[in-house]
Amino acid sequence: MPNLVMGAGVLYFLVPLLWVVVAATKSQADLLSSPALWFADFSLVDNVGKLFREDGGAYGKWLLNTAVYSGASAVGATALAALAGYGLARFSFPGKKFFETALLGMVMVPATALVLPTYLILAELELVNTRWAVILPSLLHPFGAYLMRVYIAQSVPEELIDAARVDRAGEALIFWRVVLPVVRPALVTVFLFTLVATWNNYFLPLVMLSDSDLYPLTVGLTTWFNTAQQEAGTRVLFNLVITGALIAIVPLITAFVLLQRFWRSGASAGALK
Amino acid sequence: MSTGLRGRRWSTAHPVAGMLFVLPFFVVVLVFLVAPLAYAFWLSLSTRSLALGTRFSGLDNYVRAFTDPVLLDGALRVVGFGLVQIPVMLGLALFGALLLDAVSGRVAKVFRLVAFMPYAVPAVVGALMWGFLYSRTFGPFADLPVVVGGEPLDFFGPGLLLVSLGNIVTWAWTGYNMIVLYSALQGVPREVYEAAVVDGATPVQVALRVKVPAIRGALALAGVFTVIGTMQFFTEPYVMARFAPQVSGGYTPNLYAYNQAFAYSDFHYSAAISFVLGFAVFVVSYGAVLVNRWRARA
Numbered sequence: 153m154p155n156l157v158m159g160a161g162v163l164y165f166l167v168p169l170l171w172v173v174v175a176a177t178k179s180q181a182d183l184l185s186s187p188a189l190w191f192a193d194f195s196l197v198d199n200v201g202k203l204f205r206e207d208g209g210a211y212g213k214w215l216l217n218t219a220v221y222s223g224a225s226a227v228g229a230t231a232l233a234a235l236a237g238y239g240l241a242r243f244s245f246p247g248k249k250f251f252e253t254a255l256l257g258m259v260m261v262p263a264t265a266l267v268l269p270t271y272l273i274l275a276e277l278e279l280v281n282t283r284w285a286v287i288l289p290s291l292l293h294p295f296g297a298y299l300m301r302v303y304i305a306q307s308v309p310e311e312l313i314d315a316a317r318v319d320r321a322g323e324a325l326i327f328w329r330v331v332l333p334v335v336r337p338a339l340v341t342v343f344l345f346t347l348v349a350t351w352n353n354y355f356l357p358l359v360m361l362s363d364s365d366l367y368p369l370t371v372g373l374t375t376w377f378n379t380a381q382q383e384a385g386t387r388v389l390f391n392l393v394i395t396g397a398l399i400a401i402v403p404l405i406t407a408f409v410l411l412q413r414f415w416r417s418g419a420s421a422g423a424l425k
Numbered sequence: 426m427s428t429g430l431r432g433r434r435w436s437t438a439h440p441v442a443g444m445l446f447v448l449p450f451f452v453v454v455l456v457f458l459v460a461p462l463a464y465a466f467w468l469s470l471s472t473r474s475l476a477l478g479t480r481f482s483g484l485d486n487y488v489r490a491f492t493d494p495v496l497l498d499g500a501l502r503v504v505g506f507g508l509v510q511i512p513v514m515l516g517l518a519l520f521g522a523l524l525l526d527a528v529s530g531r532v533a534k535v536f537r538l539v540a541f542m543p544y545a546v547p548a549v550v551g552a553l554m555w556g557f558l559y560s561r562t563f564g565p566f567a568d569l570p571v572v573v574g575g576e577p578l579d580f581f582g583p584g585l586l587l588v589s590l591g592n593i594v595t596w597a598w599t600g601y602n603m604i605v606l607y608s609a610l611q612g613v614p615r616e617v618y619e620a621a622v623v624d625g626a627t628p629v630q631v632a633l634r635v636k637v638p639a640i641r642g643a644l645a646l647a648g649v650f651t652v653i654g655t656m657q658f659f660t661e662p663y664v665m666a667r668f669a670p671q672v673s674g675g676y677t678p679n680l681y682a683y684n685q686a687f688a689y690s691d692f693h694y695s696a697a698i699s700f701v702l703g704f705a706v707f708v709v710s711y712g713a714v715l716v717n718r719w720r721a722r723a
Contacts, residue, residue, distance in 0.1 A: 243443025
């Protein structure tokens with residue numbers, strides 16, 4: 153009986169994904185005429201070829217932009233979170249208590265409420281419609297800093313740090329050689345979660361970017377979809393939007409299957425009281 | 426524990442080192458959190474008009490926000506949506522987590538992995554996918570009633586639109602919440618359950634009376650994050666507007682704030698809406714955290 157219930161769950165979560173896989177193998181004509189959840193003529197290779205040629209290779213640019221935005225944001229946010237987490241977990245300084253309390257509050261500030269005023273600030277600095285307008289705001293990840301603080305407080309022994317100090321190692325060296333290796337699982341977790349957040353982000357790049365060469369996949373695909381809706385018939389795009397959607401989700405799903413160990417430890421860290 | 430370095434704890438003797446570690450993060454917080462909030466507040470206190478230019482208008486934008494029927498309608502719609510969708514989703518997630526905690530084996534492993542997959546799908550792609558799946562021309566579901574002689578389902582019609590949106594959100598986030606709750610269950614010492622079983626409790630009793638209270642903290646946290654997400658509802662209705670013409674520019678408060686800024690160039694009013702929205706989310710979620718802490722202590 154539990155297996156039956158879980159089987160039903162698997163179907164619910166999997167069918168939409170299977171649909172994308174099946175639909176990506178169809179031409180636009182077959183998409184409209186053949187059964188939705190079964191294969192017709194196999195046009196996947198043709199679709200992928202067209203996908204990367206459409207609009208002068210726009211899709212390839214979007215894919216690259218997405219990788220750059222999410223890679224840079226994830227590396228930066230993880231580094232900032234690790235540094236701040238260590239500073240808060242193993243040092244005391246005036247204002248620390250206040251900052252730690254504020255950190256919990258920062259987690260609660262909705263990202264989308266910040267996007268519009270951030271747009272206006274970056275407009276003043278003439279940074280809107282540049283890569284920086286997507287990368288810099290994505291560095292803000294208070295939950296990552298909170299997670300690193302908790303993890304470092306639990307797992308980095310003070311004796312280890314003290315021993316390194318007795319050996320006259322500098323603070324930066326201690327952080328790099330003693331602290332970081334111990335907290336690697338937390339680093340991977342924060343990295344993965346920031347990567348997904350930026351990879352999947354839509355509102356921020358939608359607001360910040362107007363030049364289609366700078367779009368990430370999410371914004372690019374929706375503009376194609378809108379075109380397809382408006383000019384139904386004149387341009388063959390629906391099958392390309394679907395193939396593009398498939399290629400946009402494959403890297404992250406692969407990463408999650410391969411890195412199960414880490415996101416599960418991350419999820420349990422997120423479940424801390 | 427003393428380090429022996431002049432008898433004082435190193436961490437208190439060298440506060441500057443600690444501050445330097447926190448500094449880069451602090452700068453990002455100042456520039457991309459504190460400054461936007463302050464700027465939004467300042468902007469919201471003025472109004473721009475063709476005749477008068479930009480002038481200080483005090484709380485006018487807030488008075489306008491709290492009496493704007495479009496905004497209030499959107500807010501009510503999101504509250505109503507959340508009152509149904511959040512309990513359904515968290516209930517399913519909790520049920521799945523308890524199931525996973527009680528059962529092991531191949532099916533459980535597959536279920537755990539597959540349920541998490543939608544988390545890796547961008548919300549906008551998820552909304553597009555479901556838009557196709559709901560449509561009569563592309564999808565398999567709309568014509569299901571026709572098979573038994575009924576009317577085709579209109580997933581984008583006024584009767585079903587909120588349900589359709591709720592299903593997209595539920596599909597995307599149930600698995601994520603389930604894994605969070607399941608991980609919390611894994612952290613509860615097994616002896617606690619065994620004692621209850623020895624006392625003659627059935628598995629269902631153990632689940633409801635022992636396991637659920639044991640992970641109340643995780644459940645509250647999942648609830649808070651879900652409420653934050655729901656109050657910012659934007660992507661799914663924004664994408665769905667292409668399928669369903671009745672999704673207006675004020676369908677949700679966040680959509681309204683976006684349209685005030687980019688369709689009507691009214692950044693002052695948009696800032697006021699953003700600020701009210703952010704403040705509401707903050708109060709609700711911080712309140713929930715405090716209540717939960719207080720109850721955990723009592």
